[in-house]
Amino acid sequence: MTLMVSKKKRSKVEIEKKTKWWKLKKEECCEDFRQKLRQALGGQVVLPDHWETTAEVIRVTGRKVLGVSSGRRKEDKETWWWNEEVQDSIQRKRLAKKKWDMDRTEESRQEYKELQRRVKREVSKAKQEAYDELYTRLDTREGQKDLYRLARQRDQDGKDVQQVRVIKDRDGRVLTCEESVQRRWKEYFEELMNEENEREKRVEGVTSVEQKVDKIRKDEVRKALKRMKSGKAVGPDDIPVEVWKCLGEAAVEFLTSLFNRVLESEKMPEEWRSSVLVPIFKNKDDVQSCSNYKGIKLMSHTMKLWERVVEARLRTVVEICEQQYGFMPRKSTTDAIFALRILMEKYRVRGSCTVCL
Template identity: 95%
Template sequence: MVVCRMTLMVCKTKRSKREKKTKWWKLKKEECCEEFRQKLRQALGGQVVLPDDWETTAEVIRETGRKVLGVSSGRRKEDKETWWWNEEVQDSVQRKRLAKKKWDMDRTEENRQEYKELQCRVKRQVSKAKQKAYDELYTRLGTREGEKDLYRLARQRDRDGKDVQQVRVIKDRDGRVLTSEESVQRRWKEYFEELMNEENEREKRVEGVNSVEQKVDKIRKDEVRKALKRMKSGKAVGPDDILVEVWKCLGEAAVELLTSLFNRVLESERMPEEWRRSVLVPIFKNKGDVQSCSNYRGIKLMSHTMKLWERVVEARLRKVVEICEQQYGFMPRKSTTDAIFALRVLMEKYRDGQRELHCVFVDLEKAYDRVPREELWYCMRKSGVAEKYVRVVQDMYERSRTVVRCAVGQTEEFNVEVGLHQGSALSPFLFAIVMDQLSEEVRQESPWTMMFADDIVICSESREQVEENLERWRFALERRGMKVSRSKTEYMCVNERERSGTVRLQGEEVKKVQEFKYLESTVQSNGACGKEVKKRVQAGWNGWRKVWGVLCDRKISARIKGKVYRTVVRAAMLYGLETVSLRKRQESELEVAELKMLS
């Protein structure tokens, strides 16, 4: 027998660094909302006219929010479930602590008995408090107002079941693991600063374009009202710490305040400096090395008030600019389902006619982050956008700065000189304008050419023709600063009669595949849909795992569980299947999976 003595050091759990935040969520309560309105009106002198500078107004709103609603501590309570805590429990716990101290100082039987009685009383009160809090929670979850809390509870329980929720270490460009907070912050800044300020090679435009000099109308209240209605509540706040819920709480007074503010911005073509700052949050793509920065997608948290301004401008631009029919992304009355259906129908027709169809799925490298801003201004002018709006959009991108918020804190601020804002309300439409102009001379009518933002499909009846079209697309895009990815662009031949080679792009062979995931729907060259059904079943199980904490909770009603199941699990299982002709066997696979989930 071997005996040894070991000394182990228990490492203290590191808590994530969090900023102190105003408790804006209290605005859901009508009494808090009414008190906030009254205090803000008093702070503004009883008027509904904003001060001349936004900074003063924003500070008044923030200060009023802090006084009325309070500020969070900035510390996250980990491994302690105390949300059900009440004053009665707090008082009993305090008396128990005093009794324990008294017994420690004087070890008499009387003091011991007093401590034991208080200990039992605290346990009973804790049990009652938890039961009461859970009863109220489940009652609230069954109401329309509690729907968001339901999905938030599901996400929280999904996160609690994961071993790793945040990565505090990261690898440098040479693959070495960085452990100190300073080095991790420097690496995140280095990666995103390089990503957002690197421009691809391009030809400088020699030709000019006539600008549209015309008078634009003032911003109307109904435009602001529509933009405010389109903004969703419960979203992460930007660095200015003013949520859209603040404006919704103020109601019609907010519409007047914002209309006045936006008209000043439109007239001066200068938005507040505070709106130029943003916070970049790295989101893991759920594939690849979790310690590699390249496997993270950066999402910007911007000022909600600026997003309102962007939505007002976007609505006006959509009335002026007509985007080509080949663009399916972020267009009214179009969706991913339309693009998937058009491609499947085209492939099916060629299979029925025993003819070959050649498809190239073009991928652009970091499309949003690589858009040259000079090209954006040119494309806007060529699309007929008034010069006033061009200057307004230019101002949105001028002197933009951001910081990266990671698990170990925030990095230093850096400038962003290239690309479109990620997480912006206006960026998708601006990107559509750029793609519309750059592809004007090379695109064919739908479905021979289809675009969903930066996802491009080129189809043709011959391999030579699709290769020629691909080269024309490459030339049109790369001469203007967009780069076609050689590794991710793929080629597929439908109803191939003879084994032939693949297409080439600048002398390099494009990867030939028998299946391709187009807009998250798998298309196969032989027309089968078995793999797509299996992937839909897997997507359904992935969705089920995310909401298992709600679906397996016996205290939640069957009606609520059914709603969560339909909106999360079944929606994932059936995505895109309306474009597929399913066989009995494949329908059975879906039914069996659903029965297992519901059993």
């Protein structure tokens, strides 16, 4: 009896192609981007006032200058240390191998063997240099962060929570269809974010104070831009904060003008209203339950910059009591809990009761 087993086709995972904005870390790439952007604007140094026009020019220039990712799924390979020289040598070796397979002459065989030995030496040298650079980097602060990030990524890969292909519905049934899984996520987050809570009654007899709001200044934008962290995932508009940092003073002038228009018109660009909601596993309990995930929104970096400018102004006029520990700089709820435990232990030793308000 002959048994035929058909090979199961692997489902193709499509990954969105992304602009390689991380290349702006290199000064030469940053300078090239500035020059090409200036050429795209017709030689102008000042960015256009219209947000949609400026955003589209930046995106197109970024794709042309920096390139885009392949869109293929990133695999865990042991060839991360390959450089351009090694890749070129390996390509020549492959071509020599094809030539030898076609004509089978002694000359082509010797050429292939020579390239094979040369590639082996180059691979060994490149691998050693890459590891030396890695070990040197681990002694720095950035290297320690990379090591922690790598360890965390390895731990997540072992739990198979990078791509949640199955999820349970509200009745506990496992959903495997992609459309059903997406509908369940939509249903869960809509319920979570639109939950109605009891509203407290407004305090009567309090009049609102209205006063003239000063225009946003360039120094406010500079401070907010300096506080923004680099290397964060971009929102749907595909313009990271690295772009504004790269453009320098031209970006400050454009953003100041843009933020003042938003302040006066009380309307923000439509692109800022869109965001991408990504479920992140909390590393506890059932991996197929929606309640064990927290939703992270990927929003426009420019809108976050606008929020930082507004938040900095509010901090100068809003008084917050000293007992507020959550969401405060240089404070933590852990400190408050620790202080409360110490007080309770001291009063317990004395035989006194503790009253918390």
